[in-house]
Amino acid sequence: MKIVILATLTGFLVGFLFALLKLPIPAPPALPGIMGIVGIYLGFKAFEVIAPWFQELMK
Structure with a gap:
């Protein structure tokens, strides 16, 4: 939560x-x-889900 508050504060200041x-x-x-x-964010999370499948296919 601290990171969210700092990011919001930084955005506000900018x-x-x-x-x-x-x-x-x-x-x-x-x-x-x-x-x-x-x-x-969704693309990053989708990659985290799909990446293990690709690693299995490459073996």
Whole structure:
């Protein structure tokens, strides 16, 4: 949980700094950005499930 809080705080500070400096937000639009992150996470988890099957096939 500590990592989640630190990541949220870091994101908040970066967003605040970009707004202060009048720079464009360093992220895609809200929903597409969140879905991209979810997709990356799901792809990573899918690989963890599928990788052992590939290792068995390579033997």
